[in-house]
Amino acid sequence: MLGPAYMLGLRRAFDADHIAAIDNIVRKLTHEGKHPFSVGFFFLQGHSSIVVLDYVVIAATGNQLHVFHDIGSVIGTSISALFLLVIGLPICLS
Numbered sequence: 723m724l725g726p727a728y729m730l731g732l733r734r735a736f737d738a739d740h741i742a743a744i745d746n747i748v749r750k751l752t753h754e755g756k757h758p759f760s761v762g763f764f765f766l767q768g769h770s771s772i773v774v775l776d777y778v779v780i781a782a783t784g785n786q787l788h789v790f791h792d793i794g795s796v797i798g799t800s801i802s803a804l805f806l807l808v809i810g811l812p813i814c815l816s
Contacts, residue, residue, distance in 0.1 A: 731773060740765075 734740070744765050751758035 731770075735766075735769075740769075 744762055747761050747765075748758040751761065
């Protein structure tokens with residue numbers, strides 16, 4: 723379970739919002755005459771600590787929340803089906 727989560731985290735690290743956030747901070751610090759050498763490292767530490775905390779909370783509460791699995795699957799399937807029907811309705815009517 724940790725392997726796929728790690729790989730997805732690596733992929734997410736190169737999303738445009740993360741690159742833009744680091745770039746903005748580096749540009750601001752450079753403009754102020756400071757040395758932004760450790761910006762990426764601290765961004766990594768902050769982001770990964772939240773990811774690990776989320777993982778721990780989900781793992782700790784996963785067994786207690788099995789009821790939500792049944793309810794969530796019904797709600798999720800219903801919303802998906804309704805969405806597909808709303809999208810397909812104009813095609814059927816034309």
